[in-house]
Amino acid sequence: MSTSLAFANAHAPDRIVAVGLLALRALRYTAEGRAAELPPIEGLQVKAVGFREKPGWHQNTGLYGFLALPLGPCRLLVTDPQRRWLPAAYSAIVPDRSAVKRSLERGVAEPNMAPRPLIREVALRPAPGNPLMPGISAVHGVVREGGRPVRLARLALTTLLGGALRTHITWSADDGSYLLLLPGERPDAMGGAAPFLVQRVLTVHAPRAPLAAALVADPLAGLPAELDTIDADAVGSPFERRSFALRAVDGTLRSPVGGVDPTLEILGGQQRRWDIELV
Numbered sequence: 536m537s538t539s540l541a542f543a544n545a546h547a548p549d550r551i552v553a554v555g556l557l558a559l560r561a562l563r564y565t566a567e568g569r570a571a572e573l574p575p576i577e578g579l580q581v582k583a584v585g586f587r588e589k590p591g592w593h594q595n596t597g598l599y600g601f602l603a604l605p606l607g608p609c610r611l612l613v614t615d616p617q618r619r620w621l622p623a624a625y626s627a628i629v630p631d632r633s634a635v636k637r638s639l640e641r642g643v644a645e646p647n648m649a650p651r652p653l654i655r656e657v658a659l660r661p662a663p664g665n666p667l668m669p670g671i672s673a674v675h676g677v678v679r680e681g682g683r684p685v686r687l688a689r690l691a692l693t694t695l696l697g698g699a700l701r702t703h704i705t706w707s708a709d710d711g712s713y714l715l716l717l718p719g720e721r722p723d724a725m726g727g728a729a730p731f732l733v734q735r736v737l738t739v740h741a742p743r744a745p746l747a748a749a750l751v752a753d754p755l756a757g758l759p760a761e762l763d764t765i766d767a768d769a770v771g772s773p774f775e776r777r778s779f780a781l782r783a784v785d786g787t788l789r790s791p792v793g794g795v796d797p798t799l800e801i802l803g804g805q806q807r808r809w810d811i812e813l814v
Contacts, residue, residue, distance in 0.1 A: 555652045557583075557629050558590070558598040559611060561620075564658040565718060567702040571658035573597075578617060584610040598654065606631040610760060613659065620659040621706060624760040627653060658763070660705050663712035672717035673806040674799060677710070680741070680813040684711025686750045687758070688811070689740040689767055689774055692717075692799060706762065709754050713811075737799040740767040740774035741813060782810040790814070 559581055562571035575597025581590050583604055590599040611625040630653055667673050678688040688707040692715050693700055707713040742750060749757030759765065759773060767774040780790040781797050789797040791814065801807045 555598075555600045555602050556604050556606075557609075557627055558596075558600040558652060558654045559613070559625070560597050560654065560656045561599070561613060561659050562656060564660045567704060571656070576615075576620065576659060578615070579620070580614045580616055582612045582614075584612055600652075601629075604629045611655070612755060612758075613657070614755070615659075615662070618662050619665060621662050621708065622755060622758060623657065623659060623762065624755075624758045625655060625657060626760045627655060629653065661714055661716050663708055663714040665714060665716075667716070667806055670804055671806070672801060672804055673715065674801045674809055675712070675714045675806075676808045676810040677712050678707045678739070678741075678811045678813070679711055684709075685741055685813065686711065686747070686754065687742050688713070688813075690715060690811075691738040691740075693736045693738070695734040704763075709750075735799045735801065737779075737796065739777050739779050739796075739811060739813070740772075741777045743773055743775050746773040777813045780812045780814055782812055784808050788812075 561576040561579055561581075562573060563576065565572055577592060577594075577597075579599065581599040583590075583601060586604055586609065588601055588603050590601045592599055606629045608626065608628050611627055612622070613620075613625070614622045630651075663675060674692070678685040678690070685707055686709050688711070689704065690707070690713055691702055691704045693702045694717070703715055703717055705713055705715050741747075746757065746759070751757075765774070766772060768776060778791050778794075778796055780788055781799065782788050791797065799809060801809070
């Protein structure tokens, strides 16, 4: 073990961050344009693809920290063995902190710590099957096309609530299931009783053929990095906007009318199932 790694292992998390290279803090997604929620998520598997180092979890900082990655670009893959959160992939460039390492190994009391370690904060979305708290608005179901589940469909639900628009985005899992959790609509937070009427518009994008094929071959290797930064409607996007019908639990089908997709009926404070059928 190098002197710098021994130093890291023997000191508090703030000192570990000081000698680290790259760290990730996973928080809870809330809505577009809104800060992700604390506390940091523990129990995840964070991997730098192609490298053997397993990051340590630092309770005090909520960081998954790497100490020995080579400098340069890397792909970070975040999965949850407990299946509470959807998997996600991120791109990062490991900084060259070799001068810091050499200073620490020489025993320099106050070394120049530049460049600082790269710390990424990411927002994870709840996976389908999560238990739902009473009173929180939520909609769940399965996305299908021709009876087959659709992986990584992008679901954007925009709600007009109290005169303001709020958008929540999620992605379907490998079996096509999805969960849109709307935590800001708890009746006790809104000052009203459930259910309350809100207006909603659902927009659906599905992977284009090359991405769909990559996901079939390997769902994790095919997962695009930085999904949240992709403009699904941009030229060259790996996604395409799709029209859809909604099927209720009782089998009732609500189809597009005049080229307009059906609105998603879910009252504030309620939890409903609507399966999505691409057309």
